[in-house]
Amino acid sequence: MKRFLVTGGAGFIGSNFVRYFLNKYPDYTVWVLDALTYAGNTDNFHDLWDNPRFAFFQGRIEDAALVDNLARNVDCIINFAAESHNDRAILDPETAQKTNFNGVGVLLEAARKHQHVRFHQVSTDEVYGSTDGEFKEGDPLEPNQPYSAAKAGGELLVRAYNVTFGLNTIVTRGSNTFGPYHYPEKLIPLMITNAMQDIPLPVYGDGKQVRDWMWVLDHCIGVDIALHQGKAGEIYNVGGGSERHNIDVVKGILAALGKPETLIRYVTDRPGHDRRYSLNTEKMEALGFAPRRDFEVLLEQTVKWYVDNEAWWRKIKASDDYQNFTKKWYGDRK
Numbered sequence: 563m564k565r566f567l568v569t570g571g572a573g574f575i576g577s578n579f580v581r582y583f584l585n586k587y588p589d590y591t592v593w594v595l596d597a598l599t600y601a602g603n604t605d606n607f608h609d610l611w612d613n614p615r616f617a618f619f620q621g622r623i624e625d626a627a628l629v630d631n632l633a634r635n636v637d638c639i640i641n642f643a644a645e646s647h648n649d650r651a652i653l654d655p656e657t658a659q660k661t662n663f664n665g666v667g668v669l670l671e672a673a674r675k676h677q678h679v680r681f682h683q684v685s686t687d688e689v690y691g692s693t694d695g696e697f698k699e700g701d702p703l704e705p706n707q708p709y710s711a712a713k714a715g716g717e718l719l720v721r722a723y724n725v726t727f728g729l730n731t732i733v734t735r736g737s738n739t740f741g742p743y744h745y746p747e748k749l750i751p752l753m754i755t756n757a758m759q760d761i762p763l764p765v766y767g768d769g770k771q772v773r774d775w776m777w778v779l780d781h782c783i784g785v786d787i788a789l790h791q792g793k794a795g796e797i798y799n800v801g802g803g804s805e806r807h808n809i810d811v812v813k814g815i816l817a818a819l820g821k822p823e824t825l826i827r828y829v830t831d832r833p834g835h836d837r838r839y840s841l842n843t844e845k846m847e848a849l850g851f852a853p854r855r856d857f858e859v860l861l862e863q864t865v866k867w868y869v870d871n872e873a874w875w876r877k878i879k880a881s882d883d884y885q886n887f888t889k890k891w892y893g894d895r896k
């Protein structure tokens with residue numbers, strides 16, 4: 563495997579992955595296919611344009627002709643492309659289905675046709691639903707949100723292509739990820755940037771939801787390990803092992819910025835909001851995966867990145883799309 567098609571590579575995790583991957587493997591070539599939706603941003607790989615082993619193509623993963631043309635020239639497809647925001651998928655489930663389900667089907671068809679060495683689907687712990695215990699890879703999928711249901715559907719297509727057609731597939735189910743280039747609609751970057759702007763920090767419900775946080779570089783390493791060492795047809799949980807209540811994360815951000823907790827506004831909870839995610843990662847650990855557990859240190863580093871990269875997120879927050887979404891979604895959540 564030397565030539566890779568990385569879909570969704572202009573987004574948060576995808577762009578971090580492409581940078582990590584090109585640095586780590588000097589003989590690899592990476593082509594990024596990305597639709598540049600509201601969440602895709604070529605600024606996220608501003609430092610990669612001059613790299614002769616990197617190329618960018620704008621387009622949708624549901625575009626079969628385009629995907630076919632690219633896929634015939636690579637050994638492996640790694641699919642990060644998704645409508646990744648729960649709130650947006652509640653407002654517009656159809657778009658989430660198109661990308662997270664139909665798009666995966668188009669990529670799988672191209673992989674089947676061109677006899678790929680490997681197809682890697684980047685999935686999420688949200689496909690399991692909510693838990694008081696911990697999720698293992700064989701547990702039933704009980705997604706509760708339009709986003710996670712569409713992701714679960716995409717994963718099941720991957721499984722079917724492995725079983726029916728013998729396609730060499732891998733699925734990783736990642737936990738909540740954070741770090742640089744995270745679009746400022748998700749919990750951590752939203753809270754950091756709102757606090758920097760001295761505007762209210764909207765916290766859903768009682769703020770006691772639990773998420774298992776993973777540093778973005780660890781997510782990239784997890785995908786790398788599973789891609790290179792994972793067994794065909796297998797699924798791997800990739801978790802950070804750092805469970806925190808949302809409200810404690812928010813308070814940690816305010817403390818790091820020296821801002822008052824009076825900025826916190828409790829707002830109507832997201833419908834169908836999962837209470838807690840928790841991953842058993844023994845299968846990945848057996849392959850050598852060992853994520854960083856110093857969450858508070860990494861959170862401070864993330865805060866610093868947003869302080870140092872104000873122009874990046876201010877441009878996004880000033881966009882019509884961002885403003886319209888925020889008005890529509892938070893306008894009703896008093």
Ligand SMILES: NC(=O)c1ccc[n+]([C@@H]2O[C@H](COP(=O)([O-])OP(=O)(O)OC[C@H]3O[C@@H](n4cnc5c(N)ncnc54)[C@H](O)[C@@H]3O)[C@@H](O)[C@H]2O)c1
Nearest residue numbers: 570572573574575597598599601602622623644646736739
């Ligand atoms: N962020 C997390 O905490 C997290 C956790 C676990 C798994 N994941 C999964 O990781 C992947 C990446 O997540 P992210 O947070 O980087 O998302 P993101 O929203 O930041 O990036 C998604 C990228 O996909 C692109 N895209 C969207 N629809 C497309 C389409 N139809 N065709 C081509 N490109 C399209 C967007 O332009 C964007 O660049 C997703 O598959 C997501 O489900 C994310």
